[in-house]
Amino acid sequence: MSNIIIAPGKYVQGKGELSKLGGYVEKLGAKPFILVSPSGMKRVKEPITRSFGATPLVFEEFCGECSKKEINRLIEKMGGCDVVIGVGGGKILDTVKAVAYYAKKPVVIVPTIASTDAPCSALSVIYTDEGVFEEYLFLPANPNLVLVDTDVVAAAPARLLVSGMGDALATYFEARAVKASDSGTCAGGKATNAAISLAKLCYDTLIENGLRAKLAVERHVCTKAVENIIEANTFLSGIGFESGGLAAAHAVYNGLTVLEASHQFYHGEKVAFGTLVQLVLEDAPTEEIEEVVDFCLDVDLPVCLEDIGIIDPKPEDIMAVAEATCVPSETIHSMPFEVTADKVYAAIMGADALGRFYKGK
Template structure:
């Protein structure tokens, strides 16, 4: 099988870049459908409109209904035809990105993704997660191409809640360890091939950046400051993790995250917060050195990522709940089987139990 690396055609990151959105969009279409939330439009709608002044490309705003569902996608595809739009721009968070990418795919147009948060590595990917109108997971839509442009305005992201960027660090932290596991097992990545050395290098750079800059970035963000450390972490959360996970592969951490969705108590936690705990559990499964395990747990504690079931909202973890999570994580079609050794619900349950114990130990509980 071939080695494959995929990525967005253009990645743009910097302070005030949203002010140039119209200039960038002008290269891709004559009329853009801008998908945004009502709150997002209230905050930056005027800035977006101003960026299109003096360019040939015009815009048509439409407010996202809250779910990346087939009905919402079909509604927007029809709106594209009705309004004569030949470009989609998704501005906001994950479900808006996924909807914009799916609409562009069905409408056969370019797509630009403009995150206002740095909480996941979804912006760069060739994937949309489809839900029902009620928000229940339905299917993955694998797309033939990544976004044409991903634009990160770091001024806007700096103003978002700090917890969201920290959650992005949790998601990004898993990238290297999952990539390493896939490389060792020879697993097929989300890109449909084997892991390239380039993807591995980006995944390792992602982890090293978080360890070097993560704590500094969190402190700066709490002060409302967009420093070089913040810029580096935004890139790690979005670009490095995005290419790393997609072209190197997913393994234990994300499968364990998926298993945790069976616990109602965890539903209030962000994706990256659950992935962080899944990373610790994966490292326990791999029986990494005490030094490596301590580095990850101590980092999580320092930036505020959960390291125990209690911090994840589970006041009382029972054997029944633990096995439910472990069994779901071991689903036949999930990525836990990309680990370079056999996994079972029993070994995963033991790793989860130990991960919680290690977390409590490092917290001094």
């Protein structure tokens, strides 16, 4: 199997970039179809429209879930549009990537938050209409353009930036496991040294800048630390997970979706706990686990089941999570050893106990 690394056609990050969107998109199409959340429409419609000048635009509101039903609805709404733009969070971005793929149109990604590593990837995570994980849709190409306006991202609630740190936290540990098992990646090959290096840089950036970025965004300012974390959450984690590989942390996240109590928490928040579960599962050194837990506590990421809404968990519920985590198609089987539902159950309970211990110190 070949070593492969993939990336978006162009990645743009900086202050005020939303006002330049039209100039970037004109090279891709003449009639954009723009998907935005109802709340986002009030904030971004005017500056986006102004950036396109006289270009005709079709805006559509997102229904809230990246499901097959929503994807099909949007394809029917496109009409004669020749480029698809998604403005918002991870589920909107995954949805427009799927819509553009089926409609055979170029796609532009404009994240307004840095809460996941979805923007740069050739992947859409599909859920049922009720929000339960259904499948990964692997796409033949990454987005044509990813544009990040750091002023917009820094203005979002700090919890969203922190959630992105939780998603990014898994990147290096999953890539490391995939490399150790010599497994394939979402890029369709094996990990390159470049992808592993970007994954490690992602982790190092989080540890160095995470707390300072959280504190700055809580005060509604965009410092260099914020810029660094936006790049780590969006680009470094995006390339790192896709071309470095996924393993246990994201599989645990998918397993957790079977418990409705966890649905109120963000993707990255649950991935952060999944990262701790992976470290317990692979019996990582105590020093490494402590560094991860300390980071999570500093920036307010979950370290135990209670932190993701699962209070007094019943053994049968956690076993249901473990079994969903271990279905044959899941990425947990990229770990460098055999994984069973019993092992995952033990790792979840062990991680929960560790998190509770460190929170109580």
